[in-house]
């Protein structure tokens with residue numbers, strides 16, 4: 511109080527002792543925090559008897575402070591559960607290690623490196639061959655997932671799954687299976703906390719070793735070949751900058767985590783929405799149907815206002831990261847939200863959780879206009895959200911390094927599909943429903959017909 515701080519309005523969970531019911535509900539229902547923000551305002555806290563209150567906020571000044579200050583981080587909630595498999599990298603650390611990791615990754619995301627669409631072109635050709643052209647229903651979600659998984663493997667390892675060396679200890683499919691299994695175990699570790707020690711570890715250790723062995727093979731190859739190869743893969747870029755193979759492996763695993771399903775889920779959601787709003791599909795088709803395929807360059811695609819509006823509107827409605835949490839690394843404060851008028855700073859003791867619901871942030875009618883629940887890409891012609899009001903790719907210190915890559919690639923796929931099909935028709939009458947794991951994806955996929 512001596513710093514002018516005051517308490518935020520408090521929400522009591524049904525189970526007040528640990529607040530565990532609230533935590534579980536927050537992850538299983540992404541609309542929960544939005545509803546509570548409608549009830550309490552932009553900032554409220556959720557208390558429990560045994561832990562520090564968590565602060566939930568969608569106030570842009572607070573979001574700015576959280577994303578720019580070094581007082582908030584992620585390591586205390588992620589590193590203990592994830593380090594054995596993922597090591598130390600941009601997803602699991604703060605401070606010096608995090609900043610070193612970002613610095614090493616940055617060159618791989620330069621526009622000159624991400625505008626080459628040759629690999630994705632091959633993947634999209636394969637995707638188009640798989641789509642039934644006779645009006646049969648198809649779920650685009652798993653097909654887009656494989657398209658981008660292959661392209662992510664190429665970006666990271668420099669080899670396409672169909673061309674990998676026969677000396678590698680696993681097939682790409684086996685690697686992907688062990689990678690996913692180890693990720694699920696790691697999530698489980700985070701949820702269980704210290705209770706994880708009671709779970710038998712043998713399977714987990716074996717799964718991690720299998721995935722690690724595959725990546726170590728490619729890291730050794732990168733060291734052996736040095737600059738003899740022209741590959742621009744992440745593994746090559748990292749091996750040219752450091753000889754620490756464990757550190758390289760950690761960055762590669764974390765880059766795979768960031769890349770494997772994000773772009774495919776953005777596209778799944780965009781196509782889910784476009785299939786229910788045919789007039790935008792017609793506009794997209796009109797823009798691209800006569801354009802030669804080799805004119806679909808990164809520069810050309812980034813210049814399309816229609817595609818930009820569609821992707822922004824999709825990320826507004828269905829952010830891939832609808833909730834982002836941070837932990838206070840020291841005693842600190844948030845600029846607003848305390849006191850009877852919610853205008854005073856809030857004291858945030860070290861160890862407190864702060865949660866930003868980008869799902870709720872993106873439904874602010876003062877910023878995005880009326881009908882925020884409706885897909886209207888043209889709203890982006892007349893609105894100009896400020897930096898901390900729209901965060902589809904995050905912002906501040908931890909802003910997405912893959913934004914340009916993801917935008918170019920998602921735009922390319924939309925343009926190729928619009929060139930290929932006059933009609934995109936929804937074959938699912940259910941509303942969009944989110945399923946939150948690491949990212950938030952459409953729980954019912956994207957069932958459509960194309961012809």
Ligand code: HEM
Nearest residue numbers: 600768769772773776830831903904908909910911912916
């Ligand atoms: C549609 C696709 C994508 C979306 C919506 C997205 C979204 C985001 C968001 C919201 C963040 C901020 C996370 C935070 O504040 O904690 C982030 C961070 C990041 N993303 Fe993406 N991302 C996408 C694709 C990608 C891809 C394809 C890559 C890599 C190939 C990538 C690499 C990263 C990296 C390296 C960070 C930095 C994390 C940090 O420093 O903590 N992203 N992304």
